[in-house]
Amino acid sequence: MNFDFSDDQKFLRDEARKFLEAQCTSGHVRAVLDDETMSHNDEVWQKIVEMGWLGAAIPEEFGGLGLGMLELCVIAEELGRVLAPVPFGSSAFFFAEAIKLAGTDEQKAEWLPKVADGSIVGCLATTEGPGALSASSVQTTAKDGVLSGTKVPVTDGDVATHAAVLAKEGSGTGIYIVALDQDGVSRKSLKTIEPTRSHAEIKFDGASAARLGQETGNGMSVLDQIMNRGAVLLAFEQLGGASRCLEMATEYAKERHAFGRPIGGNQAIKHKLADIYVKNEVARSNAYYGAWALSTDAAELPEAAAAARVAASEAFWFASKENIQTHGGMGFTWEVDCHLYYRRAKLLAVQAGSPAVWKEKLVSALEAKNAA
Amino acid sequence: MDFTDSTEEAAFRAEANAFLSQHLQPKKGAASRSGNYLQRAKDWQKVKAENQFAQITWPKEIGGRGGSSMQQVIWNQEESKFDAPTGPFAIGLGMCVPTVIAFGSDEHKQRYVQKALFGEEIWCQLFSEPAAGSDVAGLKTKAVKDGDDWVINGQKVWTSGAHYSDYGIVLVRTDPDVPKHKGLTMFIIDMKQEGVDVRPIHQASGGSEFNEVYFTDVRIPDADRLGEPGMGWKVALVTLMNERLAVGGSPGPDWAEIMDYARSSGSMSDQAFRAKLADWYVAAQGYKLTKFRTQTALSKGETPGPENSIGKVITANHLQDICNSAIEMQDHYGIISDKDHAPADAIFQESFMWAPGLRIAGGTDEILKNIIAERVLGLPQDVRVDKDKPFSAF
Numbered sequence: 063m064n065f066d067f068s069d070d071q072k073f074l075r076d077e078a079r080k081f082l083e084a085q086c087t088s089g090h091v092r093a094v095l096d097d098e099t100m101s102h103n104d105e106v107w108q109k110i111v112e113m114g115w116l117g118a119a120i121p122e123e124f125g126g127l128g129l130g131m132l133e134l135c136v137i138a139e140e141l142g143r144v145l146a147p148v149p150f151g152s153s154a155f156f157f158a159e160a161i162k163l164a165g166t167d168e169q170k171a172e173w174l175p176k177v178a179d180g181s182i183v184g185c186l187a188t189t190e191g192p193g194a195l196s197a198s199s200v201q202t203t204a205k206d207g208v209l210s211g212t213k214v215p216v217t218d219g220d221v222a223t224h225a226a227v228l229a230k231e232g233s234g235t236g237i238y239i240v241a242l243d244q245d246g247v248s249r250k251s252l253k254t255i256e257p258t259r260s261h262a263e264i265k266f267d268g269a270s271a272a273r274l275g276q277e278t279g280n281g282m283s284v285l286d287q288i289m290n291r292g293a294v295l296l297a298f299e300q301l302g303g304a305s306r307c308l309e310m311a312t313e314y315a316k317e318r319h320a321f322g323r324p325i326g327g328n329q330a331i332k333h334k335l336a337d338i339y340v341k342n343e344v345a346r347s348n349a350y351y352g353a354w355a356l357s358t359d360a361a362e363l364p365e366a367a368a369a370a371r372v373a374a375s376e377a378f379w380f381a382s383k384e385n386i387q388t389h390g391g392m393g394f395t396w397e398v399d400c401h402l403y404y405r406r407a408k409l410l411a412v413q414a415g416s417p418a419v420w421k422e423k424l425v426s427a428l429e430a431k432n433a434a
Numbered sequence: 435m436d437f438t439d440s441t442e443e444a445a446f447r448a449e450a451n452a453f454l455s456q457h458l459q460p461k462k463g464a465a466s467r468s469g470n471y472l473q474r475a476k477d478w479q480k481v482k483a484e485n486q487f488a489q490i491t492w493p494k495e496i497g498g499r500g501g502s503s504m505q506q507v508i509w510n511q512e513e514s515k516f517d518a519p520t521g522p523f524a525i526g527l528g529m530c531v532p533t534v535i536a537f538g539s540d541e542h543k544q545r546y547v548q549k550a551l552f553g554e555e556i557w558c559q560l561f562s563e564p565a566a567g568s569d570v571a572g573l574k575t576k577a578v579k580d581g582d583d584w585v586i587n588g589q590k591v592w593t594s595g596a597h598y599s600d601y602g603i604v605l606v607r608t609d610p611d612v613p614k615h616k617g618l619t620m621f622i623i624d625m626k627q628e629g630v631d632v633r634p635i636h637q638a639s640g641g642s643e644f645n646e647v648y649f650t651d652v653r654i655p656d657a658d659r660l661g662e663p664g665m666g667w668k669v670a671l672v673t674l675m676n677e678r679l680a681v682g683g684s685p686g687p688d689w690a691e692i693m694d695y696a697r698s699s700g701s702m703s704d705q706a707f708r709a710k711l712a713d714w715y716v717a718a719q720g721y722k723l724t725k726f727r728t729q730t731a732l733s734k735g736e737t738p739g740p741e742n743s744i745g746k747v748i749t750a751n752h753l754q755d756i757c758n759s760a761i762e763m764q765d766h767y768g769i770i771s772d773k774d775h776a777p778a779d780a781i782f783q784e785s786f787m788w789a790p791g792l793r794i795a796g797g798t799d800e801i802l803k804n805i806i807a808e809r810v811l812g813l814p815q816d817v818r819v820d821k822d823k824p825f826s827a828f
C-alpha cells in the first residue's frame with residue numbers, strides 16, 4: 063500500500079508552491095481581472111514556460127521532461143491554489159493529452175515539442191451552445207481537411223495558437239487540429255463570469271485542419287478518453303483552489319472578532335469549516351485514486367476520473383461559496399480575493415462537462431462494470 | 435502510487451489468511467450471531483491469543499506479537515472477511531485493558547491482562563451517563579473514600595456488553611468542589627459484585643445491545659484505582675486514544691447494495707436516482723480511499739494525518755441517506771421490514787432504524803465537527819462556562 067505521492071513528487075510540490083507564491087501573486091491574477099484587454103498574464107506564463115512544467119508529462123523524445131502524470135497532477139494542484147491566470151490547463155491537460163492519446167507519430171513529433179517549450183499554446187474547442195455536449199449537437203463540420211462552424215465558448219481561445227476542434231465528419235465526428243492564425247479563422251473575446259481566464263468565440267470558415275489520428279468518425283469516443291484524462295488533472299487544480307479557500311476562511315475566522323471573540327469560536331462557523339474540510343478530503347482521496355488510474359492506464363480510469371471530477375467540483379464550489387460567507391461583507395468586496403475563487407470554481411466545474419454530466423458518466427461506468 | 439503490499443506485508447497477509455481459513459468460514463453478508471455467540475467469541479479469542487494474533491501491536495512479553503500498526507490493520511482487514519465473532523472483546527482489549535496496562539500496578543497486569551487476552555474475562559467501559567453524553571466530564575456518579583475502599587453510587591448508560599462483562603473501567607467523581615475535569619478518578623470495577631445492577635436499554639431500533647448500569651453502595655478497594663485521585667480525565671483520554679483504528683467497511687448497505695436493488699427493480703432509468711448514486715459512490719470511495727492514505731502513513735511508520743477524522747461524519751449520514759432513499763424507492767411497500775416480504779432481506783429497513791444511533795454513538799456529528807474545527811483547523815474552543823468553576827457550583 064503506497065497511496066501517496068513519492069518524496070520526489072512532494073519535493074516538486076514544495077518547490078512549485080514556493081515558486082508560484084512568489085511569481086504568481088494575487089496581484090498577477092488581478093492584473094488580468096482588471097484589464098479587459100489582457101487574455102492572460104504573460105509575465106507569469108513565460109516563467110512557467112521556463113520551468114518546463116508544460117512538458118512534465120510529455121516524453122523526452124518529444125521534448126518534454128518525461129516525468130509522468132503524477133508530476134503533472136502535483137503541478138495542477140499548485141496552479142489551482144494560486145488561480146494561475148494562464149492557459150496551462152488548455153495546453154497541457156487537454157491539447158497535449160489529446161495528441162498523446164490519439165495523434166499519429168508525425169503529429170506527436172510535430173506538436174508535442176512545441177507545447178512543451180511554449181512555442182504554441184493549445185486549447186480544446188468542443189462547445190457550441192448551452193447544454194451538455196453530444197454528437198448530435200455538433201454543427202461544426204470538417205470535410206476534406208477544411209473546417210466550418212462556430213465554437214463558443216473556447217476557454218483560452220484568444221490566447222491559444224492552436225485548437226483541437228470537435229467536428230462532424232461524414233456520419234460520425236472527428237477531432238481536428240487547427241492553427242488559429244489563418245485566414246479562415248476569426249475570433250472574438252467573450253465577457254464571462256471568470257475574466258482571469260480568457261474565453262473566445264471562434265468562427266471557422268473554410269479553415270484548413272488536420273484530423274487527429276487516422277481513424278475516422280470516432281471523435282466522440284476519443285474525446286471521452288481525452289476528457290477522462292483532463293478530468294483528473296482538472297480535479298487536482300480544483301483541489302488546490304478548494305484547499306486555499308479553506309485556509310482563507312480558517313485564517314479569517316480566527317482573526318475576525320464579533321460579539322467580543324473570534325467568529326471561528328461559533329459552532330455555525332466551525333461546523334461550516336469542518337464540512338468544507340470533509341468535502342476537501344473526500345475530493346483529495348478521489349483525486350489521488352484518479353491520479354493512480356491515470357498514471358497506470360488502469361481499466362478503472364473512467365469511474366476513477368468521474369469520481370475525482372464530481373468530488374472536486376463539489377468541494378471547490380462549496381469551499382468557494384462558504385469562504386465568501388465566512389468573510390461576511392468583506393467577502394463580497396472586489397478587493398478581497400474570495401470572489402476570484404468563486405469565479406474559478408465555476409469555470410472549472412463546467413469547463414469539461416458539468417457535474418451532472420460526470421455523475422452520469424460515473425453511473426454508466428459502474429453499470430458497464432457490473433454487467434461485465 | 436500503488437495498492438500492493440510490500441513483500442513483508444504480503445507475507446503477513448498470507449500468513450493471517452491461512453490461519454483464518456483454517457479456523458473460520460468466509461463471511462457472507464453480516465457476521466453470524468447464531469449459536470452461543472458469546473462462547474464462540476471466547477473460543478475464537480483463545481485461539482487467536484495462542485497464536486499471537488490477538489493483539490498484534492502489544493509487546494511479546496504480555497502476549498502480543500510485537501508487530502506494527504500496519505500488521506494490525508492487515509489482520510483486521512483479513513479477519514473482517516471471515517465470520518469471526520469478535521464483538522465482545524473489541525472494547526475490552528481495544529480500550530480498557532490498554533488503560534490497565536498504562537496505569538495499573540504490576541499486580542493488576544498479572545491478574546487481568548492474560549485472562550482478557552485469552553478470552554477468559556470480558557471488559558466494558560463505563561463513562562457515559564444520562565446527564566453526561568457529549569460532555570462526559572460532567573458525569574455525576576460519585577465515589578466517597580471509606581477506609582481503604584471507595585463507595586460508589588450513581589448510574590452509567592449506553593454501556594456495551596455490561597450484561598456479559600466480568601470487569602469494567604469506571605470513571606467517577608471523587609471531588610465535586612473542583613472544576614469538573616479535575617475531580618474525576620478512574621477505577622477497575624468487578625461487574626459481578628453486589629450493588630452493580632445491569633439493565634438492558636430498549637433502543638429506538640427495537641433491539642437491546644446496550645445497558646444502563648446502576649451502582650448502589652458498591653465498594654471498590656483503593657488498590658483498584660487507575661492513576662491518582664483527580665487524574666481520571668487524563669486516564670480517560672488515554673482510553674479513548676486507544677480506540678482501535680477503524681478498518682471495517684461501511685456499517686450497513688452501501689452504494690453497491692442500493693444499485694443492486696435498483697437494477698432488480700427497474701429504477702436505474704430514474705435520472706434523479708442516478709445522480710444520487712453517483713454522490714454515494716463518491717462519498718463511499720472518499721471514505722475508503724482516505725483509509726488507504728492512513729494505512730500508507732502507517733506502512734511507512736509515520737503518524738497518520740488528521741484526514742481519518744472524517745470517517746464517521748461521512749458514514750453515518752451516508753447510511754441514513756441510502757436507507758431513506760431505498761425505502762422511498764419501494765414506495766408504500768417500503769414500510770415493510772418483515773424479511774418474508776421486504777426486498778434485500780430488509781437490510782435497508784433495519785439500517786434505517788440503526789442509522790440515527792450511529793450518528794450519535796462514539797461522538798455525535800456535532801461533536802465530531804467541533805473536533806475537526808478545533809484540533810485540525812485550530813479554531814477557538816467552544817465557550818465552556820463551567821470550565822474553571824467548581825463542579826458543585828452547577
